[in-house]
Amino acid sequence: MPAPAPFDYPIDQVKGFLDPAEGEALYNAAYDAAPFGPILEVGSYCGKSTVYLGKAAAQQNGQVYALDHHRGSEEHQRGEGYHDPELFDNEIERMDSLPYFRRAIFRAGLEGTVVPLVADSGTMARFWQTPLAMLFIDGGHSLEQALTDWRSWAHHVRVGGTLCIHDIFENPDEGGQAPYTIYKHAIASGLFEDVARVKTLGVLRRV
Numbered sequence: 602m603p604a605p606a607p608f609d610y611p612i613d614q615v616k617g618f619l620d621p622a623e624g625e626a627l628y629n630a631a632y633d634a635a636p637f638g639p640i641l642e643v644g645s646y647c648g649k650s651t652v653y654l655g656k657a658a659a660q661q662n663g664q665v666y667a668l669d670h671h672r673g674s675e676e677h678q679r680g681e682g683y684h685d686p687e688l689f690d691n692e693i694e695r696m697d698s699l700p701y702f703r704r705a706i707f708r709a710g711l712e713g714t715v716v717p718l719v720a721d722s723g724t725m726a727r728f729w730q731t732p733l734a735m736l737f738i739d740g741g742h743s744l745e746q747a748l749t750d751w752r753s754w755a756h757h758v759r760v761g762g763t764l765c766i767h768d769i770f771e772n773p774d775e776g777g778q779a780p781y782t783i784y785k786h787a788i789a790s791g792l793f794e795d796v797a798r799v800k801t802l803g804v805l806r807r808v
């Protein structure tokens with residue numbers, strides 16, 4: 602039996618990859634972080650994690666930046682394991698999750714809380730200067746992209762702020778290793794300490 606969502610919204614109707622227990626952990630972390638500054642997520646897809654973050658932030662009069670180029674990760678492309686033909690724009694032959702994302706944010710009543718950033722993660726970060734109360738990394742899972750996300754965004758997390766990383770698998774037989782690699786970077790850097798693990802979601806704090 603999955604944990605109930607901590608708010609009244611049919612979250613299971615939003616396409617996505619987040620376990621309800623992970624979503625609730627994200628919600629709780631966002632609720633605590635939101636009074637101290639903006640929350641930024643890398644990798645929104647159709648908005649499932651964004652709704653958890655946004656619902657928590659809205660209660661605190663906070664704000665969520667939801668960053669995604671909406672062209673899908675490697676595994677979402679045509680012919681790959683997580684391809685969803687409903688998200689394919691046949692006219693330009695590219696993935697496009699943005700309409701689904703916008704619908705989810707509208708239905709959740711979060712257009713005043715969630716600011717979509719439709720861009721490549723590394724490009725968006727180039728001139729970013731705002732400290733973050735919370736960063737959630739769930740973007741591309743190639744090693745190159747995960748490292749780009751880590752290098753681009755982690756240093757913006759304010760002292761005492763939260764870093765969450767999704768899809769951490771210690772065992773390579775269970776999943777790709779890129780998120781686990783940046784999790785290990787975060788600990789080894791001395792900038793973050795481990796706070797909690799909920800399924801594949803790692804929660805860390807900036808020290």
Ligand SMILES: C[S@@+](CC[C@H](N)C(=O)[O-])C[C@H]1O[C@@H](n2cnc3c(N)ncnc32)[C@H](O)[C@@H]1O
Pocket residue numbers: 616617618619643644645646647648649650651668669670671672673674698720721722723739740741742746
């Ligand atoms: C695993 S999905 C995110 C799932 C989402 N957090 C959820 O709860 O359902 C990864 C997302 O990262 C996005 N992405 C991959 N590489 C990216 C990049 N370089 N810049 C921006 N977004 C990227 C993809 O478009 C995809 O929507």
